[in-house]
Amino acid sequence: xxxxxxxxxxxxxxxxxxxxxxxxxxxxxxxxxxxxxxxxxxxxxxxxxxxxxxxxxxxxxxxxxxxxxxxxxxxxxxxxxxxxxxxxxxxxxxxxxxxxxxxxxxxxxxxxxxxxxxxxxxxxxxxxxxxxxxxxxxxxxxxxxxxxxxxxxxxxxxxxxxxxxxxxxxxxxxxxxxxxxxxxxxxxxxxxxxxxxxxxxxxxxxxxxxxxxxxxxxxxxxxxxxxxxxxxxxxxxxxxxxxxxxxxxxxxxxxxxxxxxxxxxxxxxxxxxxxxxxxxxxxxxxxxxxxxxxxxxxxxxx
Amino acid sequence: xxxxxxxxxxxxxxxxxxxxxxxxxxxxxxxxxxxxxxxxxxxxxxxxxxxxxxxxxxxxxxxxxxxxxxxxxxxxxxxxxxxxxxxxxxxxxxxxxxxxxxxxxxxxxxxxxxxxxxxxxxxxxxxxxxxxxxxxxxxxxxxxxxxxxxxxxxxxxxxxxxxxxxxxxxxxxxxxxxxxxxxxxxxxxxxxxxxxxxxxxxxxxxxxxxxxxxxxxxxxxxxxxxxxxxxxxxxxxxxxxxxxxxxxxxxxxxxxxxxxxxxxxxxxxxxxxxxxxxxxxxxxxxxxxxxxxxxxxxxxxx
Numbered sequence: 187x188x189x190x191x192x193x194x195x196x197x198x199x200x201x202x203x204x205x206x207x208x209x210x211x212x213x214x215x216x217x218x219x220x221x222x223x224x225x226x227x228x229x230x231x232x233x234x235x236x237x238x239x240x241x242x243x244x245x246x247x248x249x250x251x252x253x254x255x256x257x258x259x260x261x262x263x264x265x266x267x268x269x270x271x272x273x274x275x276x277x278x279x280x281x282x283x284x285x286x287x288x289x290x291x292x293x294x295x296x297x298x299x300x301x302x303x304x305x306x307x308x309x310x311x312x313x314x315x316x317x318x319x320x321x322x323x324x325x326x327x328x329x330x331x332x333x334x335x336x337x338x339x340x341x342x343x344x345x346x347x348x349x350x351x352x353x354x355x356x357x358x359x360x361x362x363x364x365x366x367x368x369x370x371x372x373x374x375x376x377x378x379x380x381x382x383x384x385x386x387x388x389x390x391x392x393x394x395x396x397x398x399x400x401x402x403x404x405x406x407x408x409x410x411x412x413x414x415x416x417x418x419x420x421x422x423x424x425x426x427x428x429x430x431x432x433x434x435x436x437x438x439x440x441x442x443x444x445x446x447x448x449x450x451x452x453x454x455x456x457x458x459x460x461x462x463x464x465x466x467x468x469x470x471x472x473x474x475x476x477x478x479x480x481x482x483x484x485x486x487x488x
Numbered sequence: 489x490x491x492x493x494x495x496x497x498x499x500x501x502x503x504x505x506x507x508x509x510x511x512x513x514x515x516x517x518x519x520x521x522x523x524x525x526x527x528x529x530x531x532x533x534x535x536x537x538x539x540x541x542x543x544x545x546x547x548x549x550x551x552x553x554x555x556x557x558x559x560x561x562x563x564x565x566x567x568x569x570x571x572x573x574x575x576x577x578x579x580x581x582x583x584x585x586x587x588x589x590x591x592x593x594x595x596x597x598x599x600x601x602x603x604x605x606x607x608x609x610x611x612x613x614x615x616x617x618x619x620x621x622x623x624x625x626x627x628x629x630x631x632x633x634x635x636x637x638x639x640x641x642x643x644x645x646x647x648x649x650x651x652x653x654x655x656x657x658x659x660x661x662x663x664x665x666x667x668x669x670x671x672x673x674x675x676x677x678x679x680x681x682x683x684x685x686x687x688x689x690x691x692x693x694x695x696x697x698x699x700x701x702x703x704x705x706x707x708x709x710x711x712x713x714x715x716x717x718x719x720x721x722x723x724x725x726x727x728x729x730x731x732x733x734x735x736x737x738x739x740x741x742x743x744x745x746x747x748x749x750x751x752x753x754x755x756x757x758x759x760x761x762x763x764x765x766x767x768x769x770x771x772x773x774x775x776x777x778x779x780x781x782x783x784x785x786x787x788x789x790x
Binding site for chain 1: 501502503504505509512513516517520530531538539540541543544546547548550551581582585586587708709710789790
């Protein structure tokens with residue numbers, strides 16, 4: 187009824203949950219996990235971006251996540267399942283029905299292909315590579331249109347491609363079509379400086395590695411995800427921090443995360459400080475949501 | 489795609505959200521609202537019943553909420569929409585896919601008829617009375633079956649009706665059929681001592697009154713809901729506290745809530761103490777979720 191549930195084993199702790207259900211739950215668990223220094227979490231709000239905006243964004247994004255999880259092709263396309271780009275744009279539009287602004291754009295950019303892979307029983311690096319390689323110019327156009335629903339903090343476009351600035355929204359679509367760029371191509375242009383695009387072009391390498399660590403870890407899932415957030419932040423500079431504060435600051439944040447890695451009490455101090463300083467490692471939160479999704483699909487207990 | 493969205497005005501802040509969406513969001517906002525003395529909230533867990541169990545319960549209950557919101561009759565019943573009782577049982581079964589136990593049984597008992605009324609554009613005391621009066625013996629049977637999915641703390645059955653103890657689950661169904669008891673009849677038997685049953689038999693009187701107060705209140709919605717929780721707790725003894733600690737203690741809790749009414753800072757102290765003492769006004773939390781749903785449907789901002 188609400189997406190396709192691919193051969194979920196009866197031993198799975200959530201036998202009736204579809205990939206779309208798990209994606210929504212991943213969004214909720216991500217924002218609930220604490221401390222995630224610099225991000226809204228169970229214990230911290232930003233001034234105008236609060237916990238309840240994330241809850242609302244998660245529920246609102248469902249129709250798009252369900253499109254991503256639909257693989258039977260019925261009702262939405264003359265041949266084949268709904269397009270990944272349309273699913274993403276629908277998710278972002280639904281997410282935007284709250285006044286906090288951009289809550290989960292980056293999370294959804296990762297979750298949509300992950301849901302599609304899970305719904306076709308290919309939730310693996312190879313499966314994700316297949317999903318990414320199958321994207322089309324239409325998917326790229328839908329991705330650009332999604333920027334019209336919400337303000338997203340992004341870096342400048344490649345110097346040789348000013349026409350492809352995502353901030354142009356639908357105005358960039360003619361350029362996409364002229365150049366025949368698929369969504370995979372668009373991600374490829376940003377993969378060297380954007381952590382989410384890098385997942386698209388690497389078979390979601392960091393997501394799968396982090397999910398394995400979550401499955402091997404102990405304790406309540408939100409605590410595991412908070413530890414994963416610190417790991418991810420320590421291992422590579424956060425894209426959003428680099429966009430907003432420069433590469434040097436992003437690298438310093440990575441070192442500070444490394445210093446408190448594995449120690450959630452020590453991370454509390456960092457969380458207070460980043461909130462005061464306006465340091466928001468949002469891309470690392472996106473990766474944490476993606477990690478939660480893979481861990482949920484693989485049967486992590488709740 | 490995910491339920492029916494009845495004539496939601498374009499001026500509504502969440503034009504694309506269906507009643508099922510709002511019901512799920514109400515569950516999330518209820519658990520996020522803090523302080524709600526004695527209940528799991530954004531800042532407090534119980535030992536084995538934690539915030540994440542409520543998030544999981546909310547997502548898991550969706551298929552049942554969607555059945556409640558489906559009014560076109562397609563796919564689930566030969567004539568007419570899915571039965572209210574089946575929707576409730578499905579919601580409880582989905583909710584139970586987590587290890588915390590009973591997270592939202594009572595919330596769902598209120599939300600299912602509210603969703604049905606909203607989906608048919610009759611979200612009013614009269615509309616709820618119609619939904620309740622239309623229930624059947626099959627609905628009552630499904631209600632009893634729902635108790636087999638999760639342990640629910642309940643009081644003893646009426647002295648003259650030991651066969652109708654809900655803890656008997658499906659074993660009570662032959663008695664229901666013999667006596668021709670509808671779900672409305674079952675609620676009627678408990679309405680004098682059970683706050684949720686009393687809503688069923690009164691056109692959801694307290695829910696609608698509280699929702700009006702929420703709409704007139706100011707500030708972030710979770711704060712409004714926390715104030716509503718205190719109001720509701722002050723105005724009538726909580727059923728679950730009465731079941732677990734006796735009527736006298738439930739009345740004392742009401743007086744303590746009245747003393748901090750309107751003052752969330754003062755309620756923080758109460759929240760800490762009730763957690764230590766194992767006082768859990770869960771029925772008042774159920775009413776708070778129902779209140780959130782009506783406020784969401786009526787366009788409260790988020």
